[in-house]
Amino acid sequence: MHLVIGASGQVGGALLLELERRKLICLGTYHNHKAPVGNFEKLDLSHAEDVAALVARTRPLYIYVPASYTNVDGCEDDPDKSFAVNVRGVQAIAAAAHQHRAKLIYFSSDYVFDGTSGPYDELAPVSPISVYGRHKVEAEQAAMKETEDAALIVRTTVVFGPEWQQKNFVLRLIKQLSEGREVPVPDDQIGTPTFNRDLAHSTVELALGDQTGIFNVAGEDLCSRYELAMAVAETFELDEELIIPVQTEMLAQKAKRPLKAGLKVDKVKEVLARNARVTGFREALEELHREIDELESAGGED
Numbered sequence: 001m002h003l004v005i006g007a008s009g010q011v012g013g014a015l016l017l018e019l020e021r022r023k024l025i026c027l028g029t030y031h032n033h034k035a036p037v038g039n040f041e042k043l044d045l046s047h048a049e050d051v052a053a054l055v056a057r058t059r060p061l062y063i064y065v066p067a068s069y070t071n072v073d074g075c076e077d078d079p080d081k082s083f084a085v086n087v088r089g090v091q092a093i094a095a096a097a098h099q100h101r102a103k104l105i106y107f108s109s110d111y112v113f114d115g116t117s118g119p120y121d122e123l124a125p126v127s128p129i130s131v132y133g134r135h136k137v138e139a140e141q142a143a144m145k146e147t148e149d150a151a152l153i154v155r156t157t158v159v160f161g162p163e164w165q166q167k168n169f170v171l172r173l174i175k176q177l178s179e180g181r182e183v184p185v186p187d188d189q190i191g192t193p194t195f196n197r198d199l200a201h202s203t204v205e206l207a208l209g210d211q212t213g214i215f216n217v218a219g220e221d222l223c224s225r226y227e228l229a230m231a232v233a234e235t236f237e238l239d240e241e242l243i244i245p246v247q248t249e250m251l252a253q254k255a256k257r258p259l260k261a262g263l264k265v266d267k268v269k270e271v272l273a274r275n276a277r278v279t280g281f282r283e284a285l286e287e288l289h290r291e292i293d294e295l296e297s298a299g300g301e302d
């Protein structure tokens with residue numbers, strides 16, 4: 001059985017779909033947002049005894065942990081909450097995984113870097129500049145320590161694609177532009193946008209292949225957030241003039257953002273070879289567009 005902790009989120013939702021597509025038995029957890037379909041249980045990662053009890057009762061062979069308190073500015077405001085969920089919670093699930101001989105797959109981020117020299121490979125030294133980034137580093141270390149280095153750490157970045165909560169950058173942008181709203185978008189944040197379908201596919205491949213250690217799983221193209229936004233407008237035929245390029249510092253966000261970030265994907269491409277999926281963002285946007293069109297036309301026939 002494949003257990004996905006945080007399956008109500010964007011990455012966890014894509015993972016559940018990928019596992020179901022492969023006809024693997026799976027169970028997802030949610031915290032505050034129960035997804036409309038799927039096999040779900042409620043779990044708060046910050047309650048270590050509940051985490052241990054769930055693993056003891058369900059005895060999964062694989063435990064994926066995309067669950068995280070992902071509000072980067074919220075983590076800056078409330079480091080204790082961030083630590084309880086993002087570090088202690090991961091430590092609890094890693095300990096339970098090790099005790100029951102389950103494979104642990106933990107999701108991390110390019111926010112473990114300071115963003116001065118991206119894109120980064122797996123060997124680059126970490127240098128977090130926010131509470132969230134620091135806690136992702138501590139969680140990676142806890143996952144490896146508790147599992148005696150048997151865990152798989154999947155680092156990813158700027159994830160987008162189909163998502164039932166529709167809250168990722170690309171889906172929110174499509175909505176805002178469709179409503180004719182101006183959207184300020186930083187042109188100094190560089191990254192490697194990642195299609196959530198690819199992320200789920202490559203993660204499951206790595207997990208089933210019993211890979212361990214850190215793997216970057218991201219898109220191949222380096223671009224600024226502004227370039228990504230312009231590509232969204234172009235693909236979905238929306239008004240590009242509503243996208244206003246700004247400097248990150250103008251957004252006055254609480255937590256610092258790594259600016260020159262992104263992740264190199266040579267390792268995952270080499271290890272997975274023909275099974276790797278690292279679609280560039282333009283191609284991924286086309287795929288997303290096709291999927292949304294198909295859903296809309298299927299909905300229209302009802």
Ligand SMILES: NC(=O)c1ccc[n+]([C@@H]2O[C@H](COP(=O)([O-])OP(=O)(O)OC[C@H]3O[C@@H](n4cnc5c(N)ncnc54)[C@H](OP(=O)(O)O)[C@@H]3O)[C@@H](O)[C@H]2O)c1
Pocket residue numbers: 005006007008009010011012029030031032033034043044045046065066067068069070085107108109110155156157158159160
């Ligand atoms: N999205 C990105 O662009 C991106 C970029 C880099 C790295 N990542 C990493 O990828 C992972 C998944 O990201 P995502 O985009 O899927 O995040 P997300 O959509 O915000 O989902 C977070 C998940 O964690 C769950 N969760 C939050 N607090 C919890 C708690 N106390 N106990 C148990 N579950 C809790 C949420 O449950 P409810 O919704 O039900 O409350 C949700 O299922 C994270 O580790 C993140 O660091 C994401």
